[in-house]
Amino acid sequence: MTLRQRFLERPIAHRGLHDAGAGRPENGLSAIQVAVDAGYGVEIDLQLSSDGVPMVFHDHELERMTGMRGEISDMPAEDLVQIPLRGTDRPIPTLHAALQVVEGRVPLLIEIKDQSRVMGEVDGVLERAVAEMLDHYAGPVAVMSFNPHSIAAMAEAAPDVTRGLVTGGYDHPAWAPLGEARLEQLRAIADFDRVGASFISHDKDDLDDQAVQELRGRGVPVLCWTVTSPEEADDVRGKADNITFEGFRP
Template identity: 55%
Template sequence: MTILPDAFLKAPIAHRALHDLAAGRPENSLSAIRAAIKAGYGVEIDLQLSSDGQAMVFHDYDLGRLTIEDGPIRKRSATELARIPLKGGRDTVRTLPEVLALVAGQVPLLIEIKDQDGAMGGNVGRLEQATADALAGYEGPVAVMSFNPHSMLKMATLAPDVPRGLTTCSYSPEDWPLLPAGTLDRLRGIPDYEHVGASFISHEARDLNRARIADLATRGAAVLCWTIRTPEQEAEARKVARNITFEGYLPPIPS
């Protein structure tokens, strides 16, 4: 287990970077990342896989919500994606190495590897390999996490010195209609924390009072949470969580 650096427990972490469409900063864009760095916030980003095996900084599996085009992101090459504009700004879809070059250790970088199996199973590896390759030699506070425990098991082998965590939640059937009930029941209990060598979780804010969260905290887990959108939500979440992932407002940065 590699411990989460203290930097992740200080400045709040901007969810998908400090995005604001009104200001021309789409989520997971270089513009949003620059804004987070300038403001002194940590940065959270998501990774998806391109057709040529590159780690792309993008949240969705399909291009339609966030770009001017449609279709699965994994059907496009990194070069093709770099030409596709994000809605609401001048940015395009960029690679993890480009983001690492921009952040360059200035603020903590929290990386969520999106499930590539489709059902939280073990059919993963290409995106994890691309992530590990990009992070080799990176200097600065960085950590990886995923809803899929198999992803973190793979990262334990590929990049053992990079802190690992699990993105976790209540796994309500309404929010996860494509996953079988048995899978939801299993993941809800966060049974893989020790097995994957995690040192932190990032848990759904409205579910922070779950007994398993308190249990993990007593065992030394750093508890982060997602996604906080108001000062009132932040105050409530911080009764349990040691830091927040936020969007839609500007939380104070502790001195």
């Protein structure tokens, strides 16, 4: 499935149009709602509860966004939806709740967080749960992940849902444990065709990369993350087909 043109027409709000100072935490329903009302596309992250429910949450650990210790994968959804996001009385949302807010009014870009944590094979539980929910969703939607194995699992679970890879230069020290051979494979975006991807979302600071430019030469849409100012938006113009943004309104 190719990426719909609507994903290239308006900037995409990273984790919703969030503003902690205004009581709109990232990946919260209020941030999603405000982005939808403003006509932006919406990007959200998904983690998995202990009982197999897709939760709209970025980190594996709860602490940064809730102040609670522990990991999201260790708790059932019925408990997670009682935990307020930091600084608000609004809880961690489920994917189902987020879909109800968006209602197909704007493009929805879903990042499936790496459940293996080492960019390795996945059991497909999260991917199948996402596929089941999207089977009943009529709006423009696409899924993506840093982990190609996750996108391969999505291809099996939901072949008609548009898929992409989140990519970058992988030069941060946090990636080093993966080993240079695996990092080189990821930098080369070598799994793009194998997993049936139709777009990439690439690090805004690495858009001149040869692999990115080769894909653009093939007509592959290139999104980028995460643009945080009008100046950065100007810098990537002509290098990417759309931006994922936060911290300002393009």
